[in-house]
Amino acid sequence: MANPGQSSFRRILLSRLLLLSVPVLLTGVYVTYRKARSTLLETARHNLTESAEAKAENINQSIAALKVNLLTASESVVLQSQSTEAYQEFINRLAKQLPTKIDCIELSDIQTKKIVASTCGYQLPLSQSASSSWLAQEKSKLDLEPSQVYVTPVLPEKSPAAATDKVHQTKSNSQLTLLFSAPIYNNVGQLKYALSIQSNLLQHKKLESGSLVGYPVVISQDGTILAHPLQERIGRNIAQEADVARLESAVKNAIAGRQNFQHLFSFDKNGVEFIAGYTAIDSPVTSEDNQKWTILAVTSLDSALSGLKDIQQVLFILTCCLMIVSFLVTLYVARDIALPVEKLRDYAINESDLQSKDRIPQNFKIRELNELSKALDEMIERIKKGAEEVETAWKEAQEANKLKNEFLASTSHELRTPLNGIIGCIRLVKDGFCDDREEEIDFLQRADDAALHLLGIINDILDIAKMESGKLTVEIEPCDLRKVLDEVINLQEVPIQNKGIEFNIKDLHEVIPIYADPAKLKQVLINVVGNATKFTDSGSITINTRIEPIRDKNQENSSNLPIGIEHSSSCVIVTVRDTGIGIDPAQQSKLFRPFVMVDGTTTRKYGGTGLGLAISRNLMEMMNGTITLFSEGNGKGSIVEITLPIIDFRSESSDKIVSSQNSLDSIPSSVSNADNNGKRAKD
Template identity: 30%
Template sequence: MLKSIRGRLLLQIGLLLLTIVVLLEVIFAAAVSTYYFDSARQIVQSRAVTAATLSNQFMEGYTLPERARYILENLVPSESSRVEVLDLQGRTVVDSYGFSSSKRIRTADVRIAQQGGVGSYSGYSNAFKQRIMAVSSPLVSYGEVIGTLRFSVSTEPLYDEVAKLVVWAIGIGAAVLLLGFGLSLIIARQIVGPIKELTVISRKMATGDFTARAVRQNDDEVGTLADSLNHMNEELSKSEKMKNDFISTVSHELRTPLTSIKGWGETLVVGGLDDDETTLKGLSVITNETDRLIGLVEDLLDFSKYQAGEIKMRSVPVDLNLLLQQLDLQYSWAGNKRGVTLSTYLPDEPLPMHADLNRLKQVFVNVLDNAIKFSDLNGEIRMTASCEDLQVHVSVQDDGEGIPAEDLERIGRRFYKGSSKMSGSGLGLAISKEIVRLHGGRIKIESEYGIGTTVTVTLPLAVEEFMSGSEVATHLASSDK
C-alpha cells in the first residue's frame, strides 16, 4: 500500500496528525499540572505566611512552645493542611494533631525558613507514604529566627485530578486522530481518484485507443493534467490519422508505377519484342516509373534519416545566386512538360553563404517541382531572390489551385500530405523544412485557395570568401550524376 500515492498520503497525514496531537497533549498536561500545583502552592503559602506574620507581630518575646500552642489553637476549623511548628534543629515541637517528634525534618523549605526566607517543597513523604507539598515560614523573635511554621498538604488528589484531565485529553486526541484519518481518506480519494482515471486513459492511449477523454473534475493541477492529456490525445489522434493517410498515399504511389511496370513487362513478354515501337514505348514507361519509385524511396530514406538526426550538413562557402541561375536554366526546359514558364528575378551581386550545396538544391528542386505540379496548364511561376539584414529571401510563386486554409497550417508536418489529388508522397516539404532548419533558416508558406501559393525560403548570408562560379557548376554537375 505504501507504494501507492494514496498509501503514502495517508501515512504522511497520519504522522503529521499524530505529531501535532502528541505535542498538544504534552503541552496541555504540562500547563494543567503547572496551573494546579502553582495554585495549590500559592494557597498554602498564603496561609503559612499569614499565620507566621501574625505570630511574629503579636507574640514577640513568647517562647516557641507558647507560640506553637497559640497558633494551633487559633487555626480555622476548615484548615485542611497539616500544620507543624519546628525548632531550629527541625524537630517537631507540636503539630495540628497534637503530636511532637524528635525526628528531624531537613527538606529544602525548612532550611530556607531557618535562614529567614519562605521556602516550598514538593516530594514524597516517607512518614505518610504519599506525595506532599509543604511551605515553611520563619518564626522570629526580636529579629532572630527561633523556629519554623510549616504547612503541608497531600498532593495525591491533585495528581488524580490532573490524571483525569490528561485521560480526557488523550480521549479527545484519539477522537481527533480518528476524525483526521477519516478526512484524510476522503481527501486521498479525491486526489487519487482523478489520477487513477488519467492512468486508465493513458493506458488506453498506449494501446492505440484515442477516443477516451479525461474529465476535468477540479480547477487544479490534476485538472490541468487532464486538459494536457486530452490535448495530447487529440494530437496523437491527428498524428495517427495523418500517418494512416500517409501510408495509404505511399501505398498508392508505390502501386501505380509497379502496376505500370508489371503491365508493360507482361505486354513486352507476350509481344515477344517484335514491335520496335511498342518495345521502345514500354521500356520508356518502365524507365520513367522506375525513376518515380527511386525518388519515392529516396524521400522515405531521407525522411527517416532526418527524423533520426543522422544527416549532417557538409557546409562550404557557396554562392546561392549561381545555384538559382542553374535552376533557372534547368527549369526553363523542364517546365515545358506542362506548358509552365518560369520567370526568374535574381540580384546582380553574389549571395554568399555557408551551406551544403546538394541539400540546398534538393530544397529548391522540391519547391519548384511542387510549383509546376500545382500550377495551371500553360501557367507561370515566378522565382525572386532579395537580401535584407544579412538574410536572403527566395520566393517561388505559382498561380495554381492554392492550399485550403484548413490544410495550410499543417503543410510540412510529418505524414501530412493535404487534400490535393496530385501524385506524391507529401514528404518533400517536410524534408525541405528540416534541411533549411539545419542551415539556420526557415520556410514560410502563404496561399489563397483558388489563386495560388507563395513559398519563401529564408537563409542566412555569409561575408567570407565563397566558391567561384566554375566550382559551383562543377559541384552541381557531379551531384547530378
C-alpha cells in the first residue's frame, strides 16, 4: 500500500515530462510571436521610410512641373495682348492642360487688384496673396525678373476669403495647398498682371488595413504643420502637440539628413500608437531660403501589425495542437517507460516464493531495463543458490553438531578407557598386589601400551586441530616406498595374527622412489591397515602395489610439485583390500570428513575417534598424493587406494635428484623382508 504523499512512477513521469515540455513549448511560441512582431515592425518601418521618400520625391516633381508650366504660360503672347476674352480662353485651356490637381487659376491686375480672368467661379482674391507674397519682396529691387515663380503655402486660417461669407473652403481630402504666382509684363516691359495657380499637391486617401504606405504629413522647419489628414491641425505648430518631443526629434533628424522612423502616440488619435517614416526636402516657398520641409509617412501600429492577427491565430491553433500532441506523446512515452517498471514491480510483489519457476519479465524495448531485468534474474538465482547453500550449511551444521557430540562422547570413552587401564595397573604395582617382579612388569607393560594408545588419540586430535588451522606441515624428501611399507607391515603383523586373519602381501623386490614425508606416509599407511584390521573379524587383508602411467600430466598443482615429480610420467598405487564389515556406498563420501563416524554403535564396538581418514586425506594432499575408499556395501569389505607420483630419473634434473638416486640405490637389495612377509602369509 502506497504511503500518503507518494505517487506512481507513471504519474510522476507524466507530470515531469509535461512540466518540462509545456513551458518549453509556450516559450517557443512566445519567442516566435515576438520574432514575428519584430519582423513586421521592421518591415513597416522600412516601408514607411521608403514611402516618405517617395512622397517627398512626388512633391518635388509636382512643384517643378507646376513651375515650368506656370513660367511657360506667363511668357505666352496672349497674356501680353489687351483682349479680355483671350485671357479667359487661355486660362481655361491652361487649367485643362496642367497635370497636377488645380483648384483654380486667376489672372489679376496688379495695379487695380481686379480679377481679369479666373476659373474659380466666384470672387477669389488670389491677387492679394500674390501681391503679399512676392510683390512686396520685389519693391526693393530696381530690375524685376520676368522668369520667376513665387510659391506661397495657403493655410486655412490665412485663407483670403476667411472674413467674408463666401469663404473658400478646400475639400476635406485636399492637403498641402500651395499658391504659385508669376509676374506678367506687357509689350513695353511693364509689370501688368499676376498669374496665380492654387494647387493641392496631396490628396488624403483612406488607407486599406495592412497598408504600409501611410498617409502624408508635411512640417516646415519652424514646426508649422502644412499637411495633415485632420484639417483642424493644418497650420498648427508641433509645439502644441502632445508628442512635441518626438516630432521635434523627427524634424531635427530629417533636416540633418537622417532617414529613419519614429513612434508617435498622440499625433492623430490620442492614445493610439503610430509609426512614422520621415525624410526632408528643400522648402519650395520663395520667402524661405535654406529652409527644409519634413515629409512623414504615418500609419497606425495596428495597421502595421495587421498581419500579426493571422499569425496569432495560427500560433494559437498550432499551440493547442502541439499541446495535445505533446500530451499524447508524453502519455505514450510515459507508458513505454513505466510499463517495464510496473511489470518488474508486479513480479516482485506476486513472486514472493523463491522456489517459483517464473522468470523475470524481459525483452523490453529499453536496453537498460533489459540489463536490469537480467541482473535481477541473476541476483535471484544467486539468492536461491545462497538460500540452498545456507540451508545445506544449516543442515551440515546440525549434522556436524551431532557428529561433534558423538565425537566427544566416543573420544571421552576412548580417553577414559586407557586412562582407567593405566591408573589400575599403576595402582596394583604401587599397592604391592603383584606376586612377583614379572607380574609387575606385565602390569607396567599394559600401562605403557595404554599410555601409547592414549598418546595416539591425543596426537590425532592435535593433528586435526592443526589441519583445520592450516598449521599442519610435512617434510617432503626422496624415500623408498618399499621400506616404509615394510615398517608398517612389521608393526601390524602381530594384531593381524592375533585376530587370525589371513595377511597377503605382494613381494616387494624393487626400489620404488617417491617424494614424501616418511613419517607422515607411515602414519597414513598404519591408519589404513589398522582400520582394515580393526573392522575385519575374519577373512583376509591384502596389500599390493602397482605402477600406472599418469594420464593427465598438466595437473593443476603441477607447479607445486618438487623438482623431478613435475615431469613424472607414472605413479605408484598402494591397495589395501579387506573382507571386513564394509561401508554403505551412500556413507562413503563422509568418511574423509573430520569427526564423522558412520555408525555410533560401530564406533562403540570397535573404538576410534573418526579422525584417522580425515587426517590421512589431508596428509596425502600435502604430499601431492591421493587416498580413496570403495566398498560394495555392508559386509562386502572395502578397498583403500593410496596414489603417489614416482620420481622420474630419466628427466633432466638437478644434482639433488642425482644424490637422491644414489641414496635410494644404497638401500639393500636383499628381499629378506619380502621373504619374511611371504612366510607370514603362508603361516
